[in-house]
Amino acid sequence: MSRPVLMYTTAVCPYCTRAKQLLAARGVTQIEEVRVDLDPDRRDEMMQKTQRRTVPQIFIGDTHVGGCDDLVALDKAGGLLPLLAGEA
Numbered sequence: 437m438s439r440p441v442l443m444y445t446t447a448v449c450p451y452c453t454r455a456k457q458l459l460a461a462r463g464v465t466q467i468e469e470v471r472v473d474l475d476p477d478r479r480d481e482m483m484q485k486t487q488r489r490t491v492p493q494i495f496i497g498d499t500h501v502g503g504c505d506d507l508v509a510l511d512k513a514g515g516l517l518p519l520l521a522g523e524a
């Protein structure tokens with residue numbers, strides 16, 4: 437069982453799509469997606485939590501992974517699967 441994944445996204449975001457594809461390839465079947473383009477209050481929430489304005493912003497459990505490039509780097513370093521499994 438993988439830890440919960442929360443992703444702040446917008447409708448037209450190729451990096452959001454790429455991040456979702458990578459997570460799916462690593463066995464994630466459910467992502468709580470928050471569309472900040474539809475809800476400005478949620479964008480403010482995202483910026484307060486992450487100090488970043490760009491999407492995606494990805495959380496695995498309570499851990500802020502960052503954006504798509506950060507997720508890819510974590511995967512390449514071998515840290516994504518342990519984080520998803522709750523071992524990191």
